[in-house]
Amino acid sequence: MSSLFDNIKPLTIGQERLINVLKDDSNEVVGVFGPTGTGKSFITVIYGISAVLGGKFKRLIIARPLIDITSGRLESPEELGDLYYRVAGQYLYDIMGDMVPRDDMEKMLRDGKVIVTDVNYLRGRTFDESLILLDDAQHAPPENAAEVLMRMGRNARLIIAGDPILQRPLGIEKDGATLMREVLLNEERAMVVDLGLKDIVRPGAKRGLKLMFELRLRKRSLSDEERKLVDTIRVHAPDADVVTVASFRDIKESLEIKSENAPDALIVAKEGYLGRVVGKGGERIKAIENDSGFRLIRTVEMSLDFRQWIRTMHPVGWITKHIVDVDFAGPELQVMLRKEMGAFVGPRGVYIRLLDRAFKRLLNIGVRAIEEGQPSESK
Structure with missing residues (x-):
């Protein structure tokens, strides 16, 4: 694997545990849950980019719901067209910062080595030699994650990240992140990492x-x-x-x-x-x-x-x-x-x-x- 992920230095005990769990290939499915600012997306995306650059996987698929913060409605590529992919792609650039040059990141996107898409992309496909990251799982129907588990092929891995504490939709007792966490706790070859207040490292997040x-x-x-x-x-x-x-x-x-x-x-x-x-x-x-x-x-x-x-x-x-x-x-x-x-x-x-x-x-x-x-x- 590329040294990109190896260069990540954990700032908390929880982050260190997440990094060790990701490095352990026996964990076929990894769930990481906690409040915003704990590094869930940063660490998992860096791991995914490193895994693709190092040849461990042929592609990284980042599936995440795109939510209209005014209406709370789940947006789709069919409705937003190119705007959807521009917004979704900016998410990736924001996470990566200067870790990977923007030109290199754009080339990986053009070549299909990194795909940023909506959660419905995961339905009805078989994923071989792929790393799938379902981010912001609190906004995603749990069935999407459950279905991709059934469709994981050779040398495939699934990471589910979400905030079941504050960002879950109002009025819902069990959001997608909460339900998937419950499922993964007793799933074979799966590992759950919980991050908390002590793991918040982003400035201003607390x-x-x-x-x-x-x-x-x-x-x-x-x-x-x-x-x-x-x-x-x-x-x-x-x-x-x-x-x-x-x-x-x-x-x-x-x-x-x-x-x-x-x-x-x-x-x-x-x-x-x-x-x-x-x-x-x-x-x-x-x-x-x-x-x-x-x-x-x-x-x-x-x-x-x-x-x-x-x-x-x-x-x-x-x-x-x-x-x-x-x-x-x-x-x-x-x-x-x-x-x-x-x-x-x-x-x-x-x-x-x-x-x-x-x-x-x-x-x-x-x-x-x-x-x-x-x-x-x-x-």
């Missing part, structure tokens, strides 16, 4: 991710009692910037949670404004509780420190000292514990279910827990 989460929270539809809580906050903390509020009383009732430390509601404040919600000595939050009818209200700043979110919402206050790490694994937040799994999960699993339902209500993200040293879902 800030952008935080803003996207904040926008998602601000757009939430509030229930009547949540709107009443917002009105009460405006009375007692008029200078506070509140991102959203969430009531958990219905969740607690359905789970039959009796703990007095389980919050009835959560207030998410803009970073830097938490003190204005709580007030000096906590007088503001106490007044909000008294006037709103919520017995226990917890508060948290809008940040990507989800360890603090867990600490704020979990009924057992001391449990956070046993939390080793909180990060994304596929479409969920994965909480790794040093010990005290029972205390974290709670009697009959009610605490973990409270967290899971609360995060789904807030961010459409689930929560799972594993013990330190226990293998993650990803293989």
